[in-house]
Structures are given as C-alpha cells and as structure tokens.
Amino acid sequence: MPxxxxxxxxxxxxxxxVGDGxxxxxxxxxxxxxxxKARITWMSGKGPTVFEDLLAPLVxxxxxxxxxxxxxGERPLELVGRRPLPGRSFDLIIDTQRRGLTTLVLKRIRHGRFISATAGFLFSDGKPADTTRPPAMIGQLMQLVEAAAGRTVTETSPLPRDPAIEAEAERLLPAGPRYVGLAPGAGGRxxxxxxERYIALAAGLKDTVPVFLLGPAEAEDWAATIRAALPQALLPLQDAAKLTPMLTIALGRRLAAAVANDSGTGHMLGAADIPLVSLFGPTAAHKFAPHTRxxxxxxxxxxxxxAMEAIPLDAVEKALLPLLL
Structure with missing residues (x-):
C-alpha cells in the first residue's frame, strides 16, 4: 500500500x-x-517534454x-558522488522507463517509495497484481499507477477546460445538431x-452532421473535395481562429461519436472521452490504440x-452505428 x-x-x-504526450x-x-492532494513533478531526463509548452494547457x-x-539517467558516473536533484526529496518516485542504469540513478534521488517496472519490478517498492507486461504503452503506465496506489485505479481526473476555447468550440459546433466526427488524416498517408471511404461513410449517415477534422496540410489537399461531395459537412478547424490540441479536444466533446486513423487527432478524440472507432493498418493497434471508455x-x-484499404466501408459502418445509440 502507498x-x-x-x-x-x-x-x-x-x-x-506530441504523440507520447x-x-x-x-x-x-x-x-x-x-x-x-499530492504535488506532482514531471521530469524528463533525455529530451524535452511537450508538457512544458504545446500540451501545457492540458495538464x-x-x-x-x-x-x-x-x-x-544518462551516464554511469551518476551512480557515484552527488545525488541527482540535491536538496530535493519525494514521498514517491515513479520511473516510467525500463533501462537499468537509469533506474539505479533515479533510486539515488531521496524518496520514500520507488515504483519501477525495470527487470520485472525488481527494484520497485510495489507491484501491480499482474506483472505481465502489457503490449500498449498506456497499459504499462497504468500498471505503475496501480503499483503506486496499491489498487486498480479506474477513475480519472478531468482535463482542464479553458472557457474561451469552450466558447470557440461552441461557436464552431453550435448545440442542436447531432455531430459525427471524421478524422481522415495521420502522420503519414x-x-x-x-x-473517398470517409466521404461515403459520412454520406450514408442519417440524422447527423458530418464534422471533418483536418490539419492544415490535409485541408490543402482534401478540403475542396470534401466540400464538393458533402455540402452539409463542417470543417471547423479551418474556420478556427487558432489550431490547438485543446480546441480539437473541446470540439471532440461536442461529437456523438467519431472515426479516426492511428493519429494524433485520434488520441485527442480519445482524450475527449467520446465513443470512437479507431482504424489501423501497418501500425500495431495493441500498442497505439487511443484510451477511451x-x-x-x-x-x-x-x-x-x-494496408488501410483492406478495411471495408461496411465494417466501419457496422462498428460506428452501435456507438451512436
């Protein structure tokens, strides 16, 4: 127990x-x-963290x-001499990586309890009930929360909401219609x-307004095609004053459900806690699927x-319709 x-x-x-965050x-x-009630300090050892800048509003x-x-956590010499973070101590340290050297260096920081999955939780002061390594990164991280808390943690704290961004989302997607989100882009085509299958999917939906979430590069290539095929479709990010992850998440909360590829937008929709159909081809769904209820x-x-072309239109329709009930 903690x-x-x-x-x-x-x-x-x-x-x-960004994707990691x-x-x-x-x-x-x-x-x-x-x-x-704890004061949580987030430390990156080997590179920057987007929680310092781009994703700072989300945390x-x-x-x-x-x-x-x-x-x-980079050098063997850190195992001797002055402790890392001199003058600091923590009731709990959670080590999210698994490199043995880094784990041993982190254990030198003054602490009460130490949680780490390195070497099958060998160096850890607590373990989850099942120490089998989940394939997904988020599953591995949730194991650490369980080990730290001494129980399975099913609840989550809400993401912060900026009133100005919520108002912008409401302006872009006013209350009334039932919206279905479609995020056809990704980091690679x-x-x-x-x-054309996203467009066909949107055309077949009844009593809903299709909402296409496009990044700037995707809009340049696809916006005209979507508007010509679906005059009723909305492209809110192209009408936004400023594109931010918080706005995409705020728009996501106004959707009845959504369909997305393996992409940053897919994870933002997952963060919105809405019903979501996730489409995977060359990338591993068991590792990268968004975390949503x-x-x-x-x-x-x-x-x-x-290839993504192997996923048929009717299969996506069948997966989406129950999420709209």
Whole structure:
C-alpha cells in the first residue's frame, strides 16, 4: 500500500514528443485521481517534454511542476558522488522507463517509495497484481499507477477546460445538431483509410452532421473535395481562429461519436472521452490504440490485408452505428 500521506510525487520520463504526450494523458489523469492532494513533478531526463509548452494547457492542475531535459539517467558516473536533484526529496518516485542504469540513478534521488517496472519490478517498492507486461504503452503506465496506489485505479481526473476555447468550440459546433466526427488524416498517408471511404461513410449517415477534422496540410489537399461531395459537412478547424490540441479536444466533446486513423487527432478524440472507432493498418493497434471508455478497433489484418484499404466501408459502418445509440 502507498505511504500515507503522499504529498510529493516525482514522475520520470525520457522525453515527450506530441504523440507520447497524448498517449500519456490517461496515465496523468489516473495518477492525479489516485493522489488528488499530492504535488506532482514531471521530469524528463533525455529530451524535452511537450508538457512544458504545446500540451501545457492540458495538464494544468494535473501536473504541478516541470523539470525538462535534466540529463539525469544518462551516464554511469551518476551512480557515484552527488545525488541527482540535491536538496530535493519525494514521498514517491515513479520511473516510467525500463533501462537499468537509469533506474539505479533515479533510486539515488531521496524518496520514500520507488515504483519501477525495470527487470520485472525488481527494484520497485510495489507491484501491480499482474506483472505481465502489457503490449500498449498506456497499459504499462497504468500498471505503475496501480503499483503506486496499491489498487486498480479506474477513475480519472478531468482535463482542464479553458472557457474561451469552450466558447470557440461552441461557436464552431453550435448545440442542436447531432455531430459525427471524421478524422481522415495521420502522420503519414500510409496510415490513412481512403478519403473517398470517409466521404461515403459520412454520406450514408442519417440524422447527423458530418464534422471533418483536418490539419492544415490535409485541408490543402482534401478540403475542396470534401466540400464538393458533402455540402452539409463542417470543417471547423479551418474556420478556427487558432489550431490547438485543446480546441480539437473541446470540439471532440461536442461529437456523438467519431472515426479516426492511428493519429494524433485520434488520441485527442480519445482524450475527449467520446465513443470512437479507431482504424489501423501497418501500425500495431495493441500498442497505439487511443484510451477511451467506448471504442471499436478495426485492423486491416482482420480483413486479410496490411494496408488501410483492406478495411471495408461496411465494417466501419457496422462498428460506428452501435456507438451512436
């Protein structure tokens, strides 16, 4: 069981790019729910963290302090001499990586309890009930929360909401219609289900307004095609004053359900806690699927292929319709 009280927590990560940060949001929300009164310090050792800048608004109130790119955990000489973070101590340290050297360096920081999955929790003061390593990063992180809390943590703290951004989302998607989100883009076109199938999916939906969530590059290539095929469709991000992850999440909360590829937008929709159909081809769904309470995951491999084109339109329709009930 965790020490009582737990007033200070240090979470160590190697670094956080945008995709990493979005995947880690459920972990941060679960950790805050498990330790609502603790001061949480987020430390990146080997690179920057997007929670210091781009995604900082998403963790306001969830993370209290950022120590970016400290270079702690890189060198064997850190095992001797002065302790890392001299003058600091924490009731709990959570090590999110598994490199033995880094774990041993982190254990030298003054602490009450230490949680780490390195070497099958060999160096950890607590373990989850099942120490089998989950394939998904978020599953591995949730194991650490369980080990730290001494129980399975099912609740999550809400993401912060900016009133100005919520008002902008309401302006872009006013109350009244039933909206269905469609996010046809991804970091690479090889991760994208064909645009014409997204359009056909939207055309077949009844009593809903299709909402296409496009990044700037995708809009340049696809916006005209979507508007010509679906005059009733909305492209709110193209009408927004400023594109931010918080706005995409705020728009997501106004959707009845959504369909997305393996993408940053997919993880933002997952953070909105809405019903979501996630489409996967070359990338591994068991590793990268968004964390949301109601989800349907379709893989190209389930339909005899590797490319996204293998996922048939009717399968996506069948997965989406129950989520709209």
């Amino acid at each position: 020490a009582s009280p737990c007033n200070s927590i240090l979470v160590y990560v190697g670094l956080d790019a 979005l995947i880690k949001l459920p972990f941060i929300r679960a950790l805050r729910a498990a330790f609502p 306001t109130g969830l993370i209290d302090e950022i120590l970016p790119f400290t270079r702690i 090889w991760k994208c289900w064909p645009l 109601r989800a349907a995951i379709l893989r190209a491999q389930d339909f005899g292929g590797e």
